Amino acid sequence: MSFRIILEHQTLRFAAAHFTTFAGECEPLHGHNYALTVEIEGDLTVDSWVLDFSEAKSLVRNICRELDHKFLLPLDNAALKIAASDGEFEIKFGDRRYVIPRSDVAELPIDNSTAERLAEYIAGRIVDSLRERGASNVTSIAVGVEEAPGQSGWFREALP
Numbered sequence: 001m002s003f004r005i006i007l008e009h010q011t012l013r014f015a016a017a018h019f020t021t022f023a024g025e026c027e028p029l030h031g032h033n034y035a036l037t038v039e040i041e042g043d044l045t046v047d048s049w050v051l052d053f054s055e056a057k058s059l060v061r062n063i064c065r066e067l068d069h070k071f072l073l074p075l076d077n078a079a080l081k082i083a084a085s086d087g088e089f090e091i092k093f094g095d096r097r098y099v100i101p102r103s104d105v106a107e108l109p110i111d112n113s114t115a116e117r118l119a120e121y122i123a124g125r126i127v128d129s130l131r132e133r134g135a136s137n138v139t140s141i142a143v144g145v146e147e148a149p150g151q152s153g154w155f156r157e158a159l160p
């Protein structure tokens with residue numbers, strides 16, 4: 001038996017720029033209006049909920065706010081040459097070279113900014129935040145990252 005809450009789309013959005021690399025290629029720089037779906041499963045607390053909706057929304061919104069209007073930089077991407085200085089990032093792929101102020105960059109510990117990896121990253125951030133709040137009743141989490149209507153990548157994880 002399990003219970004689950006689902007947070008969807010409307011208020012869980014961010015707009016960001018990125019490119020992914022694949023099979024020796026690199027997409028042109030472009031952006032998406034990302035929309036999240038978050039499913040949190042667990043046992044009921046003494047208040048008979050898995051997690052207070054407003055608390056859940058606020059923690060996901062905080063993560064959206066960090067990513068909003070940023071360039072999503074996959075720091076672990078082996079196909080990109082990434083050099084960081086105090087004020088900016090220089091990112092190279094072949095002959096292409098981008099210099100972006102650090103303040104415009106979301107520095108992500110992922111290998112590619114695919115919807116799937118973004119979903120995994122966001123799920124990890126939500127789990128960290130839930131643990132900080134002592135929400136030990138949560139048993140699994142799933143995050144869907146929609147890049148465009150009808151097109152999303154998902155990550156799902158059972159929590160120990």
Ligand SMILES: [Zn+2]
Nearest residue numbers: 018030032147
């Ligand atoms: Zn894209």
